Amino acid sequence: MANKDLKNRIPIGSAVNKTLYEELKNYSKETGIPISKLLDKSILLFLKSTKK
Template sequence: MENKKSDLKNRTRIGSAIDNELLEKLKDLSKETKVPQSKLLDEAIELLLREYKNDDEQAATKEVI
């Protein structure tokens, strides 16, 4: 039997704990949209990283002024 870890070519498995209410909302959204939970998490992380990047850029601009 092949190792399951090698089945993922462009992805990495992680272990993490998530708030129970957030998990239920994620599951519901996944069912409603038919988008896998992992894809929804990818999108959420991308949005979070963009938000932090924008916050850092705005803070740097304020320091210059």
């Protein structure tokens, strides 16, 4: 069941490449940008790139 405290977000679970995850985690730490926000941006860019 989804966390009831989340109003505008939904928790997801997925498995990713270990190296990519480490790079993402390091980037998040260096920039102070939360991983969830980086994933939002990545998904948005992917969806925009696949629209015809």
